[in-house]
Amino acid sequence: MISFELSEDQTIAQSALREFAAEVLAPNARGVDDEAKLSASTLDLLWSLGVAQSRLDTDEAGGALMSALLLEELARGDASAAVAVASSLGFAAAIRDFGSPEQVERFRSVFAEERFHAAGVLLVEPTPAFDRTNLRTTARVATGGYLLSGVKSFVPLVDDCQHFLVVAKLNDEQVAFIVDAGCTGLTISNRHATLGLRGLGAGEIAFDNVFVPEQNRLGGHGSSVVDRLLDASRASLSAILTGVSASVMDYVIPYTKERVAHGSELAKKQVIAFRIADMHMKIEGMRWMYWRAASTIDQQRPSSRFSRLSQIYASRNAMWIADEGLQMLGGHGYTRDFPLEMWYRDVRTLSVLDGIVGI
Incomplete structure (x- = not known):
């Protein structure tokens, strides 16, 4: 049965983000578009509200709906900011839902900080008519882990992202790997000059035999x-x-x-x-x-x-x-x-x- 009533927590969070979008994001949206860059202080201020930190709370119910409600309110103020936050929320939710206890504990402390933590889920590749069932980014087994090779496109806040969840083809299976931004062999190969979402600072990331330890493979099929x-x-x-x-x-x-x-x-x-x-x-x-x-x-x-x-x-x-x-x-x-x-x-x-x- 579908309920058309939001819970009290959802209503409070929705109201807080709507106010933030109207008072902070919307007045600055034109400047963000002109400068093609989101302000780090604005993202930190948004993160300090504590709305996103609960994404790694394994006891929380209604996570997907709560995230979507908040993203609608942020998009009323600035779509670029909404997509940037959605990217980090997507990463956090993936760790919560499929990560090992050690992975969840590691990133719970990271996302609990009041400063915005840029992270992203990387699936799409710069190919015509991209087909996610036929990935070109590959992983092969190496001693103690895996080696990643390939290119991922439209990565939000490409210059500021600190962690990535990279989906790659391992034999005949699609597997997700947690990759730190500072890994050897990881480079920003291109920065997109987009028509819209100019403040997002999106770009491409290339992986050239990037080593990923076994413990950084995301759990689940x-x-x-x-x-x-x-x-x-x-x-x-x-x-x-x-x-x-x-x-x-x-x-x-x-x-x-x-x-x-x-x-x-x-x-x-x-x-x-x-x-x-x-x-x-x-x-x-x-x-x-x-x-x-x-x-x-x-x-x-x-x-x-x-x-x-x-x-x-x-x-x-x-x-x-x-x-x-x-x-x-x-x-x-x-x-x-x-x-x-x-x-x-x-x-x-x-x-x-x-x-x-x-x-």
């Missing part, structure tokens, strides 16, 4: 680990798209009420009013779909179908909402004096990401 990571990341991506879409709608409603064209406010024109109503319906649909996907994950039920449907629906409709919102501002929508063009670019970038691309 390989394919089940990757499937679970994909499902959670798609629900998170849907939540981020929902948050950006909500920002578009929240902006155009007061704008169209004040903007006068041909003798009356835009909001009084039927075509505009109907499109805003459509925005609202689509956003509600996006939100319920990612809630269901995340809830299914938390219940440890098969969730791939719900997560994929949620991602597809959110990607298509968020792009429509951003485009309609931009057009409601007319020529102003295409100028950097208004945030619509930035949201449009962010949504376009988010809508072409799949699964664990930076999440």
Whole structure:
């Protein structure tokens, strides 16, 4: 049975992040986009709220839904910040769900710190029509561990990440390995100049026979680990798209009420009013779909179908909402004096990401 009521803890956390997004992230989002870099102090301030630290609490229920709720609120302020946090949350959740007791204990102390800890899950590779069932990044057995070779793309905060969870092909199995940023043979091979999410500082990382000790192999069956990571990341991506879409709608409603064209406010024109109503319906649909996907994950039920449907629906409709919102501002929508063009670019970038691309 699906409950449409959030718990008290979820409501409190959601309210705290919404306030933070409105007061800290949103006013600085344009500057982050212009400078193509997220402020370390902003991420530290966000982390100090203590919202993310519980991701390694093995006794916590509702982790996927809680994370998705928080990401929607962060995306209302700045999509780049939301994806950066999602990347670290994805890493922490993977350690919690599949790591050995020693791995969980090691990273619980790391993520308990008040400073933001950049980490990421690396699956996607820089190949046309990437197929996660046919990875080019490989691992082979070596004395005391494994040797990793290959390239992973769209790694968030590539210059600042301290730990990676790298998915590679070992014989005929997909296996995840914990890799420290300072390993010999690991290099940043390219930094992406992206259309949107400019503050994310994404890039490519190359692995040239990087040695990974046996104790850094993530537990659990390989394919089940990757499937679970994909499902959670798609629900998170849907939540981020929902948050950006909500920002578009929240902006155009007061704008169209004040903007006068041909003798009356835009909001009084039927075509505009109907499109805003459509925005609202689509956003509600996006939100319920990612809630269901995340809830299914938390219940440890098969969730791939719900997560994929949620991602597809959110990607298509968020792009429509951003485009309609931009057009409601007319020529102003295409100028950097208004945030619509930035949201449009962010949504376009988010809508072409799949699964664990930076999440």
